Structures are given as C-alpha cells and as structure tokens.
Amino acid sequence: MTRFWEPYQSWGNRLRVTETSCCGKYEWACQGGLFLILRHSVIGGYEEAGRGRYREARALWDELIHEHDQKHHRRAMATLASKKLKRNVA
Ligand SMILES: [Zn+2]
Numbered sequence: 001m002t003r004f005w006e007p008y009q010s011w012g013n014r015l016r017v018t019e020t021s022c023c024g025k026y027e028w029a030c031q032g033g034l035f036l037i038l039r040h041s042v043i044g045g046y047e048e049a050g051r052g053r054y055r056e057a058r059a060l061w062d063e064l065i066h067e068h069d070q071k072h073h074r075r076a077m078a079t080l081a082s083k084k085l086k087r088n089v090a
Helices: 054-089
Strands: 015-020 027-031 034-040 046-052
Touching (some): 034 054
Antiparallel strands (some): 034 046
16 A cells, blocks of 8 residues: 555546545545545646555545544644634733
8 A cells, every 4th residue: 555646547447436535635436446545636637545455545545534634623723722812812
C-alpha cells in the first residue's frame, strides 16, 4: 500500500466510485477487483493512492478520513478560541 499520490491510471477497467468523503475530498473506488482512493489533482484530473486489496486500501482511507476530521476539529477549536478572545476584549 502506498501513501503516494500518483496520477490516476485507468488500466482500461471500469471505475466504480462508491463513497465520497466529507467535503468531497476523497473518493473510494473499485476497479478491476482492486480498491483505491481518488482525489482531485491541483493540476486537473485525478490522483490515486492505496490501490490494492480491500483491507490495505481501506486502512489508508480510514487514516485519510481521520486526518481530515482532525483538521475540521482544529479549525473549529481555533474559531471557538478566537470568538472567546473577541468576547473577552469587548
Ligand atoms: Zn470535511
């Protein structure tokens, strides 16, 4: 399982996207009996990571989802802190 993002390769098989993460950041897909994670590339098109068997690919998916949730959490905490600060100043 790779954590590397590389340009998405179709391998000529039909791609099925079955799940989209929070904010549409990642997509869980299946192709030719293998699972992979997709995300939009900054230069256009898609990048893929974790292509492999379900267990390995899903472990990476869970990791990415967790990281993304943490970002939301940190941002929410920062917003809350700045609101409290403003209230204390006022
Ligand atoms: Zn999100």
